[in-house]
Amino acid sequence: MRNIVLVRLLFIAGVQSVTVSKLTDEVSQNSTYHNLNEINAKNVDVFRQLLNQETLIRINLVKNVHALMKDMLTLQEKLTETEGKISRMKTTTDDEISELKKQVEFLKVENAALKNKTTVDEKEIMVLKEKLENVSKTLTDVKVEVRFLSITVFGMNDNLKEIDERFQGLENSTKEIENEARVNDKRNAATLSDLEKRHLTFIDDLKNTTRSLQADIGEYETNQLKISATISSLELFRINQTLSTCDPKQKVAFTAGVTSSSTTWNSGTLIFNMAILNVGNGYNPSTGVFTSPVAGTYVFYVTAVEYSKQYLQVDIVQNSVSMVKLLGDDHADFQTGTNMVVLNLQKGDRVWVRHVSGKGYWSASVPATTFTGFLIG
Structure with a gap:
């Protein structure tokens, strides 16, 4: 492109030179070939003026061509400097684009990892919800069982009171019989025999009552153990529930x-x-x-x-x-x-x-x- 501009400038200078030459002659040749004897003094003066103007114009054209050449060299240097800057800017831009691409890839990988972690967390939350529902059902069953055991304990307390009253009545009866035996110790043999029979009968009743009491006491102790086991289970359940609801973090x-x-x-x-x-x-x-x-x-x-x-x-x-x-x-x-x-x-x-x-x-x-x-x- 620079060469084309230079050729155009030289062409313009040449055209202008030819044009000025034609001011003195229709053909581009030296005017000394004319017959000076045919030219009068007036024409000689005009011719000299034209030659002087042509010389001045040629000098000005040469100066203009030199100035144009200098401007062309300056433009060429600036163009080279500009091309260097553009090349450096392109390299810098390519590096920045490459770095941005790397960051985008890193962000994609990080985003995928976060999505996977979110999916895992959602699955863990679903599992925890299912466990919590199962725990709620188990807790409901335990509450029902505790209520049933509480009712059973209250019933056992009533039975124990009744047994205590019967046992107290038997003790009173025993004391009465013993007192009666002492009072009637000297009575006849028939009365003594009858008392012995009554005493034996009382002893049998007392043994039967004692067996019944022991059975009731054993059942009471068993129920107490069940209640203790239930309370322990509830305590363990409470602890496990507390641990299961803790933040895993x-x-x-x-x-x-x-x-x-x-x-x-x-x-x-x-x-x-x-x-x-x-x-x-x-x-x-x-x-x-x-x-x-x-x-x-x-x-x-x-x-x-x-x-x-x-x-x-x-x-x-x-x-x-x-x-x-x-x-x-x-x-x-x-x-x-x-x-x-x-x-x-x-x-x-x-x-x-x-x-x-x-x-x-x-x-x-x-x-x-x-x-x-x-x-x-």
Whole structure:
């Protein structure tokens, strides 16, 4: 495109030069070929003026062509600079588009994971609802049984009162008979024999009454055991119902470990890369930080093994504030430092293990350097 513009400018300059030449002659040739003897003095002056004008016009055209060439070079430089800027902008835009595509893919994956989690939560809620309905039915049956046992106990109490009254009457009768026997001790044999028969009959009645009382007492004790068992079952049911209705997010516990040693670690967070247990998903094995999913009282325990007399000192940290310290001394190889702390955390509080001094740590595929925490209430 630049070459085309340059050719056009040169063409215009040439056309203008030819046009000016034709002012002095109809054909493009030197005027010295005319016969000067045929030209009068007036025409010579006109001719000279025309030559001077042609020379001036040619000079101006050359200046204009040079100016146009200079402008063309300036335009070419600006065009090259503009093309470079456009190329850089295109590269930057492509990078940004690529990054945005990656973020979109990540968001799609995260959205799919959230949908799956929502589906699982909905299924768990349906199961909990079914369990709650079954528990409600069981509770209704237990209430009916308790009412029936209560009615039975009330009836047994009435029977026991009646038995007590009969037993009291028998005791009174016995006393009367004994008194009568003492008064009539010296009576005749026939009367004594009759009294003995009455006494034997009374004893038989007393034995029968005693057996009946023992049977009633045994039945009463059995019913009491049933009531105690029912009350225990109700208590267990209440406890199970309380546990089953608890928020499952209240169960928080984790144990993480380091699966390899380091001889150079000397700053920042100690990352326990393997999560052995992570109930509640509070611990992040990528960052080494535990984030409290719920408010409560937590226990944290850390074991750190120093590497071959290199000395190691670390802190258990809550929200960047050191809470307790542990160290592995350098008087012998692989000294172990341990410590435990109980912390009250709010939801979103963070706890991790931070380097203080020394360097390196020792561990293995079965971890020896570990980080543990759990919710206690």
